[in-house]
Amino acid sequence: MGPVSPKTSLDPSLGLIPALLWWCVLMVGFDPARADPATPVVMTREVVVTGTRTEKSWEESPVRVEVVSREEIEKTHARNLKEALEDVPALSLKPIHGKTGFEAWLQGFDADRVLVLWNGEPLTPSTGSAVDLTQIATADIERIEIVKGATSALYGSSAMGGVINVITRRPERPFDYWVSLDGGSYGEKDRGGDPIAARTLSAGWSLAADAASLQLHASLREGNGYALDPDSFRTEGAAGSKRNLDLRLSWRPSAETEFYLAPRLYREAVSNNVLDIAPGTGEIRRKKRERARRTHVTAGFVRDSRRGGRLHGWWMVDRWRNLTQQDALATPEVDQERRTRMDWTRAELQWDRPWGDWQVVTAGLVLGSATLNQYQDRLGQSRTVEVDDRERRFAEVYLQHDLFLGERWELVPGLRLQEDSDFGFYAAPKFSLRFTPSWPAEGASQLRLALGRGYRVPNLKERFYVFDHSQLGYMVLGNRGLQPERSDSVQLGIEWRRPGGFRLDLNLFHHRIRDLIETRLDAARSARLGLDVFTYQNYSRARIQGLESEVRQAFGPLRMRLGYTWLESEDLESGKTLRGRPRHQLKWAMDWRLRPRGGEVSLRGIYQSAEFYDADNTMRSPSWSTWDIKLSHPLGRRLRWYAGIDNVTDEHRDPAVASDNRPVAGRFVYLGLRIDG
16 A cells, blocks of 8 residues: 555755865866766655655655664664664764753754654653653664654644654565674773773564565673773763664554554663762762563554545553662662652554545544653652652544645644643644745745644653752752643745755754743752752743755765754743853764765764853863764675764763763774674
């Protein structure tokens, strides 16, 4: 069954500045007629689903969708979702506070307001509302689709800043397998004494027949940890392992119907050395250990009708268990343990129906619940219950009408209605418009406008959390009186493509946010208790706006890409810049295919300007830039070696400066081998 779609009319900064100037010179002098004959001149027909929840070719999507392809994932040797997303414009990757992983920010929205999906299903966040991207292996990822701006009308709460949708592979041959193994070192920053300090083993295997298929993917990522200051007790890189095992069973009783079962397992066991300074005590050396496991099962079906419609339904259960230990080395026993249990259940039914040749109606129903339990045990003290069996239930209905107006206009209005057990009724509308002009004479262009309302209900941790670190001088408390956040989003973009591999993409965005939730110091409680007490609060109004631009060009075996993002943010109450939002970001990529053997050399560069570390704009984190080099070359028909140097210049934060938000990891050198069946 093909896509559900109507008939359409179209079947450090100093190091980057020279690269930008060189790019401009090349672009001015480039003539498509002189391009290598092997360069494809046919426009891509890649299918995307995230922008409208229905299958559309990428260039005809009325909503702007950015794609990280399987080719790009393999080219950059990405081992997890964090590494796969590093080169996406207007996307920032930041360490999760208090944890070992990383989270994604989109267009200035932090990770609590960015929804991460797995084949359209929301991934359960392991901390608050943020998903740890390092927990998601790339072993079975076919592509990653990114939609920026308010998408709550299609995807509900937490999609204020956008959506990252991971699409997994499907079998292409009756029997297939692959295995990859790599290892590397952080040099003098390595801990553990092994010459290969970080190791990754990934494998995939599939069987496919006319009526059924079976897929199994596994990934093991382990390491000894690293320290930015080799003489310090503190470690920035965790030691331990992260493991994924994904299975998918599919049965097709007919050409129109498929049933599938997809269990997924995740296991994590990592540790860090932590150095704390306690008031009146001085230096405290601790070993922090994280033990986590996720068990996830999805069962679903897809039914295609002979008239082009589709009915898709699924039900999922997700169980997350986490144990965090803080062990002061000066004491013989573990000082404190925090246990977290999160349970998610969700069911969704979506119906797509074309009406004639010029419109498609999409309707959906969502039912779900989430439960959180969290408690803390301390040496010599009674148990502290931080979140006590709190539950949230919700029911949602969404409707979208994809309508073509003549040969050049496409209009897509949509609406989502939510009834929440704690916050009642909410409606989120959206409106998308695509125009295909007749210019230029060669190539193609698109104009897109998107208006949408985003919302996010406070998560259970923000409302009920009790995080007591009195021994370190602070506490973080939930707030049961929090109200949902709201945002209004505008995106206006133009895309221009020419034969010969040229593409230019410009996008303006503007977001207005109300009742933003963040932690703020509670002065009254702090004075009464004699320590810093932070509480979650709805505070002020905020504005985020900016410009994204990206240009791509192919010169025979050479492909280049340059993305620039300008971002402005403001707390409209205080007039201060929102913390953690850099004004400028540059991302540059070059891929050179080596002929005739098929090897490839890739270069990736990132520059990010300074950003404010605090809400009062009194501390600033410095600007930074990194460069990565990637190499791969075949050793035969089924065997390929690959190698790379991440962060060639060893740019990283100063571990002694709390306000330094530069990259956490230093230079990493690795070598790997891949076998394809």
